[in-house]
Amino acid sequence: MSYKILEKREMVPNVHLIKVDAPDVAKAARAGQFIILRIDEEGERIPLTIADYDVEEGSVTIIFQEMGKTTKQLGTLSCSDDLQDFVGPLGHPADVRNLGTVVLVGGGIGIAPIHPQAKAYREAGNRVISIIGARNEGLLILEDEMRARSDELYVATDDGSKGHHGFVTDIVKEILDGDEEEVARIVVIGPPIMMRVAAGVIAPYDVETIVSLNPIMIDGTGMCGGCRVSVGGKTKFACVDGPEFNAKDVDFDLLMSRLSLYRDEEGQALENYNKCCSGSDCKCQ
Amino acid sequence: MPVQDPQERNSNFNEVALGYTEEQAVLEAGRCLECKNPKCMEGCPVNIDIPGFISKIKVRDFDGAIAKIKETNALPAICGRVCPQEEQCEILCILGKKSEPIAIGRLERFCADHERETNVEKRPVAEPSGKTVAVVGAGPAGLTVAADLARVGHSVTIFESLHEAGGVLIYGIPEFRLPKSIVKEEIDFITKLGVDVKVNYVIGRIKTLNELRDEFDAIFIGTGAGLPKFMGIEGENLNGVYSANEFLTRVNLMKAYRFPEYDTPIKPGKRVVVVGGGNVAMDAARCAQRLGADEVTIVYRRGDEELPARREEIEHAKEEGIVFRLLNNPVRIVEGENMTVAGVECIKMELGEPDGSGRRRPVPIEGSEHLIDADIFIVAIGTSPNPIIFTGSEGLERSEWGTIVVNEDGMTSIEGVCAGGDVVTGAATVISAMGAGKLAAETINTYLMDN
Numbered sequence A: 001m002s003y004k005i006l007e008k009r010e011m012v013p014n015v016h017l018i019k020v021d022a023p024d025v026a027k028a029a030r031a032g033q034f035i036i037l038r039i040d041e042e043g044e045r046i047p048l049t050i051a052d053y054d055v056e057e058g059s060v061t062i063i064f065q066e067m068g069k070t071t072k073q074l075g076t077l078s079c080s081d082d083l084q085d086f087v088g089p090l091g092h093p094a095d096v097r098n099l100g101t102v103v104l105v106g107g108g109i110g111i112a113p114i115h116p117q118a119k120a121y122r123e124a125g126n127r128v129i130s131i132i133g134a135r136n137e138g139l140l141i142l143e144d145e146m147r148a149r150s151d152e153l154y155v156a157t158d159d160g161s162k163g164h165h166g167f168v169t170d171i172v173k174e175i176l177d178g179d180e181e182e183v184a185r186i187v188v189i190g191p192p193i194m195m196r197v198a199a200g201v202i203a204p205y206d207v208e209t210i211v212s213l214n215p216i217m218i219d220g221t222g223m224c225g226g227c228r229v230s231v232g233g234k235t236k237f238a239c240v241d242g243p244e245f246n247a248k249d250v251d252f253d254l255l256m257s258r259l260s261l262y263r264d265e266e267g268q269a270l271e272n273y274n275k276c277c278s279g280s281d282c283k284c285q
Numbered sequence B: 001m002p003v004q005d006p007q008e009r010n011s012n013f014n015e016v017a018l019g020y021t022e023e024q025a026v027l028e029a030g031r032c033l034e035c036k037n038p039k040c041m042e043g044c045p046v047n048i049d050i051p052g053f054i055s056k057i058k059v060r061d062f063d064g065a066i067a068k069i070k071e072t073n074a075l076p077a078i079c080g081r082v083c084p085q086e087e088q089c090e091i092l093c094i095l096g097k098k099s100e101p102i103a104i105g106r107l108e109r110f111c112a113d114h115e116r117e118t119n120v121e122k123r124p125v126a127e128p129s130g131k132t133v134a135v136v137g138a139g140p141a142g143l144t145v146a147a148d149l150a151r152v153g154h155s156v157t158i159f160e161s162l163h164e165a166g167g168v169l170i171y172g173i174p175e176f177r178l179p180k181s182i183v184k185e186e187i188d189f190i191t192k193l194g195v196d197v198k199v200n201y202v203i204g205r206i207k208t209l210n211e212l213r214d215e216f217d218a219i220f221i222g223t224g225a226g227l228p229k230f231m232g233i234e235g236e237n238l239n240g241v242y243s244a245n246e247f248l249t250r251v252n253l254m255k256a257y258r259f260p261e262y263d264t265p266i267k268p269g270k271r272v273v274v275v276g277g278g279n280v281a282m283d284a285a286r287c288a289q290r291l292g293a294d295e296v297t298i299v300y301r302r303g304d305e306e307l308p309a310r311r312e313e314i315e316h317a318k319e320e321g322i323v324f325r326l327l328n329n330p331v332r333i334v335e336g337e338n339m340t341v342a343g344v345e346c347i348k349m350e351l352g353e354p355d356g357s358g359r360r361r362p363v364p365i366e367g368s369e370h371l372i373d374a375d376i377f378i379v380a381i382g383t384s385p386n387p388i389i390f391t392g393s394e395g396l397e398r399s400e401w402g403t404i405v406v407n408e409d410g411m412t413s414i415e416g417v418c419a420g421g422d423v424v425t426g427a428a429t430v431i432s433a434m435g436a437g438k439l440a441a442e443t444i445n446t447y448l449m450d451n
């Protein structure tokens, strides 16, 4: 099997969008689910959230940030290249219902997975307030798309180059402190540290808060237990029990610690890759 | 049978058992009495005509021998290697009463290897029946159903969630026991029969069982028992604690033993503790040893006699230097720096009264807690059925253990849907999964012909 790349572009430095020909996956995909891909025979299986899908075209879009060897290599592929494996949709779809007002918070690359949820919550009849943030304006993705899919959109940047100068959580707090909105649910997706901070900020307000967890995965079908996370003191497999969980129950320290398990090996893989790819007679160019 | 030297093999992933030469095979076959009423066949779950194929080896008709085997067994190179022969066909061989039984498994392996090496491949397939069958899961159960139904002319599609077919044969059992090239060639044989294998296809996610039921004339579910159990003790989510499934999947399916040539990493560990006493525990321990650990220890709560793994695997593990701490059970994993594993606290056990299964129940000896140094802890205490298939499978009856309930013909509570292998029995053996596949194939064939 192989899966053709239909479209590829760099959205901002080191963040790429890839549209893949995968009609069966597109047909079944729902907001909140993810895929696992493998570039080639020697490749690692990596999970990426479904950022968009088009049943008619038979395509699935993923958006990823260059982190290590696999995502760097993925960034070098172009239109009409093939991926060896592309399996999904995996995980439970987001539990989208008509709740009233829903606040969606996306930080950094987390805006990509929030983006299909904006559409889904809107279609289910909710008032959608979205808050997206990045380190600076140049790293902000999907602003126009998020504006189109939300009733209201706020932007925050760490350096103040666009929108609110500060963190997305500042805006969340402002909304919760004000009396204009009766917020039924908050969905927060971003780096684990950001989700942990957000969970802490929101806790006193007692508003249901959902996060999407991103532990290291292999199969994505409940077969290895590598993706286990601790939720409410119980061990869960994020790939089949999640990836979405109630923020107040999640042990974020454990998640972050487990994510760092292979730091040495990841460094080595990236170093080898960079060495190989800077040479002139490189076979992977 | 010749084997690789233990000192050499405990640092490589090459096959341990080297197989018979032609001369050795003919010599061994020569001992078979070709019994009129062969007892050995009663022990074979897939009913191989054992004296039939052995008689052909005697006259050096190796092609004839493999043809005879493949009449009932589509995966002989695999069975010849991993079947618990000593408890099945060989234990019943009449010669075993007075001396050594015939080495049936080794002869079966020899025929299959001979065929692969000399590349003979002619097998008739019947006229197309026009009926379609979906097989979910490409483990030994699913592969057997697919081969048997394709051979009688049905159009078979296998849906497999991983990127490679083979089930446990590919992701679980290590290269040094069952070379992956052999599994691939056996699967090639099945695709040559016209079976369409769709990998990366998760039933319960891309399509549900109920949707498949509308599209196909009949279905077989062989999704195995791949969901790992943990012990529920303190420290089990620390960095350095693996399920045996994860450890073996990284090593076998993802080839982490060849990192960084392959991208998937693994923590090899210096002092590795494996809990469990089955084939899975032996495989995990022997992989850890080959990845370069200084000391690998198997901790098991019963005694040597009760170890459920095959004797041959236990002996091989001992020869390779694996330490066995029997009558011992982990009670806590000790946390080191940065949420890593620093050691395993165990308690000594003694065997008490027999329990419901007839085995003597292990009971902890109070006050006997002690610490074993470890940086990697691998849990190999069993698995339960893979969960995803059950999403969108209304009407499919299950037991309280989560296994699928079938009648004596292998049919589930949904008409036209059969199931077999580990998903029905819980973790068992390759050959029992194949036996269940054979039965289900017959049931499905009858069902298709009647409808």
Ligand SMILES: Cc1cc2nc3c(=O)[nH]c(=O)nc-3n(C[C@H](O)[C@H](O)[C@H](O)COP(=O)(O)OP(=O)(O)OC[C@H]3O[C@@H](n4cnc5c(N)ncnc54)[C@H](O)[C@@H]3O)c2cc1C
Binding pocket: A034, A044, A045, A046, A047, A048, A049, A050, A063, A064, A065, A066, A067, A068, A069, A070, A071, A072, A109, A112, A113, A213, A214, A215, A216, A217, A218, A243, A259, A260, A263, A266, A267, A270
């Ligand atoms: C359900 C889920 C959805 C995700 N969605 C997205 C997304 O939409 N966009 C995006 O950019 N990233 C997403 N990620 C994270 C993405 O999978 C990792 O960035 C990627 O695997 C890194 O691989 P690498 O080889 O490039 O980097 P590496 O150098 O291997 O690793 C960099 C870091 O990524 C994490 N990581 C490594 N391997 C894996 C793995 N097999 N599975 C999960 N995490 C791993 C580790 O924390 C590691 O420290 C998601 C992760 C999960 C679990």
Ligand SMILES: Cc1cc2nc3c(=O)[nH]c(=O)nc-3n(C[C@H](O)[C@H](O)[C@H](O)COP(=O)(O)OP(=O)(O)OC[C@H]3O[C@@H](n4cnc5c(N)ncnc54)[C@H](O)[C@@H]3O)c2cc1C
Binding pocket: B082, B083, B084, B136, B137, B138, B139, B140, B141, B142, B159, B160, B161, B162, B165, B166, B167, B168, B169, B172, B173, B174, B201, B202, B203, B204, B222, B223, B224, B225, B226, B248, B279, B280, B283, B310, B386, B388, B389, B420, B421, B422, B423, B427, B428, B429, B430, B431, B433
């Ligand atoms: C490490 C290890 C060593 C072993 N050693 C031996 C041995 O020496 N001898 C022996 O006889 N037995 C051994 N066994 C047991 C034996 O391998 C199993 O009993 C046998 O493989 C069961 O076959 P199966 O076809 O039922 O399932 P599996 O082999 O588990 O195959 C099931 C397949 O279904 C796929 N699947 C699951 N869910 C879905 C879904 N929803 N959609 C699509 N596909 C799906 C899985 O990915 C898998 O490929 C061992 C097992 C392990 C784990």
Ligand code: SF4
Binding pocket: B043, B044, B045, B046, B047, B048, B050, B073, B079, B080, B083, B084, B085, B088, B089, B090, B104, B105, B108, B431
């Ligand atoms: S398949 Fe297994 S039980 Fe049957 S003859 Fe071969 S080794 Fe013996």
Ligand code: SF4
Binding pocket: B031, B032, B033, B034, B035, B038, B039, B040, B041, B050, B051, B092, B093, B094, B095, B102, B104
């Ligand atoms: S029982 Fe032993 S001697 Fe008799 S046919 Fe079987 S293998 Fe040969």
Ligand code: FES
Binding pocket: A216, A217, A218, A219, A220, A221, A222, A223, A224, A225, A226, A227, A228, A237, A238, A239, A240
């Ligand atoms: S990724 Fe293997 S169980 Fe979740």
